[in-house]
Amino acid sequence: MNSVIKGSGYCLAYTPGLMLQHGSTIVQERLVNPDGEFLKEMGKHVRSFEDCVAYWPNQVYIGNKTPEEFAKVEFPYFDKKVENAKRYGHFGEIMPENEFLLLAQACDCFEVFYLDKDFVAANKGELAKDPVITEAILARVQEGVENSVIKGFVDAHEAEPLFYEGKLVGCVKRAHDIDVNLSAEVMLENLMNKASSVLAVLHSLKSSNVDPLSIEYVIDCSEEACGDVNQRGGGNFAKAVAEIAGLVNATGADARGCC
Structure with a gap:
């Protein structure tokens, strides 16, 4: 049996709100040194979405620039921008946080992901403009709830908060009262992992022109694990991602990877 690569999807999610609240280094620093300079200064050094898109390595990653072009760029790269950089590339895209949160909510099958109704109303149209987002995925995006409901879950320590541009716009609840494997922190991590995998699959389908109904088996190789x-x-994760991405005839399994 011979195997060939027919397509690929290279995607990045720009999520400064998630990073500043839930990044592993920041969470640990908040525990051991809550009054330290790192936490005070961190927010001042976050790049804008436009800067993220214009970052040379990111443009190479999504296929708008070649490795040969990149080799001519002098290090360091953070202070050099690609002119007229685009969020969409030959291989995939760089998705902004407002759209990614909606995609992640669409991936929730257990009613633990809540978004503010005004946030949903303001941003669902933006997600709909993405060429790989299907009507089926858009239909999964809930209308949202009052912000007071979200704040109540967070204040009761039942959920992890989600911020967008400094404002509380959502939360992810725990899926079990005492099982640490289903805590709010783990559910948030798993749903973000699932959403990014769905996005990569959608771009892989786009680049390969493969009929999603023809795919019989999916292997997920991300770093996370659910259970x-x-x-x-x-x-x-494999079957969960396949379901959202429209690979409804596929089964699958996970093979854990690491960086």
Whole structure:
């Protein structure tokens, strides 16, 4: 049996709100040194979405610039921008945080992901403009709830907050009262992982022109693992991602990767 690569999807999600609240280094720093300079200064050094798109390595990653062109750029790269940079590339895209949060909410099958109704109303149209986002995915985006509902879950320590441009716009609740494998932190991590995988699959389908209904097996190779107290890591991202991406005839399995 011979295997060939027919397509690929290279996607980045620009999520400064997630990073500043839930990034691993920041979470640890908040525990051991909550009054330190790192936390005070961190927010001042976050790049804008436009700067993220114009960053040379990112443009190479999504296929708008070649490695040969990149080799001519003098290091360091952070202070050099690609002129007229685009968020969409030959291989994929760089999705902004407002759209990514809606995509992540669409990936929630257990009603733990809540978004502010005004935030949804203001941004659903932007997600709809993405050429790989299907009507089926858009239909999964909930109308949202009052901000007071979200704040109530967060204040009761039942959910992890989601911020956009410094404002509380959503939360991810725990999926079980005592199972740490289904805590709000883990559910948030898993849903963001699932959403980014869905986006990559959608771009892979676009670049390959493969009929999603013809795909029979999916293998997920991300770094995360889902499951509960009885099967830690025994869940299945592959089949969960396939369901949202429209690969409804596919089964699959996870093979954990690491960076």
